């Protein structure tokens with residue numbers, strides 16, 4: 001599911017949507033969500049799942065690449081899943097998005113310095129060093145990861161893994177026009193999430 | 195009070211006022227079968243688990259209460275997958291309990307282990323695998339709540355054998371707050387603003403049609419529909435799932451729309467300027483080619499499931515809510531816009547006072563009805579026409595007879611030619627189109643409504659799929675009546691091969707006499723009758739209607755060449771409706 005090409009979903013400029021789904025922390029819930037997407041023919045671009053600060057709930061962050069009308073179908077079908085507690089759709093401009101990237105890059109001693117300084121520029125970290133390779137870690141906005149991936153590619157990427165993005169609404173009220181799907185209300189109150 | 199998990203399960207079903215379980219035991223569910231002996235709940239032992247599932251559906255169809263089926267793990271569970279899919283498509287509330295291998299064996303490919311919650315993930319409204327004996331009462335309460343509220347549907351509870359054998363302290367959740375369903379809040383009343391916009395559209399429409407679906411039946415909304423239709427004078431089409439929501443005998447009833455709907459129902463929708471869709475879902479069998487469906491119509495769409503609003507056709511007024519409650523809201527909104535109950539005069543200056551007159555629209559509808567009625571031709575001494583059999587069944591049986599059907603030509607003739615004047619008298623597999631539905635569904639219906647005559651109108655192909663349940667019916671003294679429209683073919687498929695595959699008939703011939711249906715019926719403890727000509731039809735039906743101590747099967751030998759008309763070819767616009775056979779086609 002992690003992208004191999006650095007471009008965003010659907011290519012640069014294509015509109016993606018971030019769906020933040022709060023689910024009950026019960027066995028099989030991820031399978032229900034994944035199965036719904038495949039059954040209804042919706043594409044998942046990336047998916048990240050983790051517990052929240054409330055141990056009864058997990059948050060699934062799904063990035064989809066769709067026109068707005070199927071998006072509404074996706075949200076409404078998701079909302080029907082009994083274990084889905086709440087759904088927020090985040091427009092990219094209203095969301096703080098982050099993603100983590102791990103990459104093992106060939107870096108023989110001659111090139112190592114250049115790779116290390118690139119990592120430095122991006123505020124990444126060297127997390128492992130071998131004879132002719134290093135493993136680097138970078139966290140940040142997905143577009144920053146895309147840029148880093150492009151720049152590091154010429155040195156030779158041995159392995160690369162991205163987590164898929166996680167997102168929360170931006171705090172600035174006016175910008176954080178997040179939409180609670182259930183009932184179609186515009187109540188932004190993210191406090192009810194936890 | 196200490197109970198075993200098995201006892202807790204049965205007690206939980208008793209708390210839910212379950213009267214009957216349709217089921218068949220096996221290893222993994224064995225512990226639960228022991229306390230059944232001490233329970234007030236009746237258990238009906240089926241001959242195949244598919245039968246149990248369809249019986250539960252038939253029971254739910256006619257009573258409005260959830261049907262319950264119980265089966266063992268592995269093949270027992272997979273045998274009930276088809277009824278679950280069927281109930282999912284048609285929003286039928288059933289609760290299926292499956293045995294499962296012990297929790298310690300789950301994941302080891304143990305004997306008769308099938309991960310049934312995974313298998314049925316997409317064809318249940320929800321399912322549960324119980325892993326703690328203390329959860330049993332709560333999960334049973336949740337299962338019934340989920341199955342019967344919101345958009346109803348099938349649920350499955352998978353119960354591992356060690357959990358049924360474990361012990362727990364009995365409790366029963368006393369309120370919904372004790373259920374663990376934080377994400378489940380079905381919305382039942384409609385948004386008042388949308389409701390009043392709906393009333394405005396209704397009062398402005400010149401060519402309105404009510405498109406009444408099965409959701410009205412689930413919402414117990416037939417009375418509200420009657421009030422809405424008669425107060426507004428708007429004609430009603432009743433979909434395959436909605437037959438009986440509005441009486442066929444009423445002058446405003448146009449009957450069934452769709453692929454095999456009558457000309458008037460199909461064409462009135464096509465030409466309408468307002469479609470009021472109530473508990474119906476713009477199924478492809480109704481719309482034909484979606485982009486050419488009712489092109490001039492504004493749409494009011496009322497559905498309990500918000501995901502249906504705009505799924506196929508974008509509504510002008512979407513209303514998420516229970517069909518009955520929303521209709522009642524619309525009636526109030528109509529009253530406040532000047533349109534009170536039948537017989538009252540619209541308030542002067544109100545929107546209702548300047549409402550367009552519908553009489554030319556209704557005249558147009560009457561003209562279509564006169565020009566394009568449903569027709570068939572039963573010739574004297576000619577081959578027995580299936581439509582004639584349905585009409586005779588209708589005329590010789592009580593007005594509130596419950597009719598179940600299979601899937602195929604016979605189903606369409608049953609829906610077209612029966613007169614459904616009461617809700618909950620039509621038991622049908624609509625969305626899934628499950629052959630073999632009729633016999634077990636009729637049995638379940640008769641169990642739910644023993645006071646009513648229950649006829650199954652079945653096809654010869656369908657009958658062969660689940661006929662063994664007549665053994666169940668005989669053993670349990672459930673006197674259903676089965677009319678097989680025996681055309682010796684998988685008739686509906688034959689019809690498509692005739693029309694769309696240049697009469698190249700591939701694997702559709704069944705034979706009229708193999709099996710011998712009369713002997714088969716008798717072997718299953720039923721009365722078996724055979725009818726070969728039109729004159730024999732009425733006497734046989736009268737004889738069958740007089741038998742009330744065992745099931746009856748009538749083998750009607752019908753014309754194999756008869757086709758279902760009208761017909762809109764699959765994927766074609768509804769305007770392309772074919773009303774009858776081409777010149778010279780006829781009786782071959």
Ligand SMILES: Cc1ncc(C[n+]2csc(CCOP(=O)(O)OP(=O)(O)O)c2C)c(N)n1
Pocket residue numbers: 600601602603604605627628629630652653654655656657679681683684685686687
């Ligand atoms: C379980 C299942 N298998 C196959 C089909 C496809 N199918 C639809 S109608 C039909 C023919 C039904 O034959 P019969 O019961 O004799 O009814 P008829 O059309 O002849 O009235 C078939 C095979 C189906 N709907 N369900």
Ligand SMILES: [Mg+2]
Pocket residue numbers: 602653654655679680681682683684685
């Ligand atoms: Mg047949």
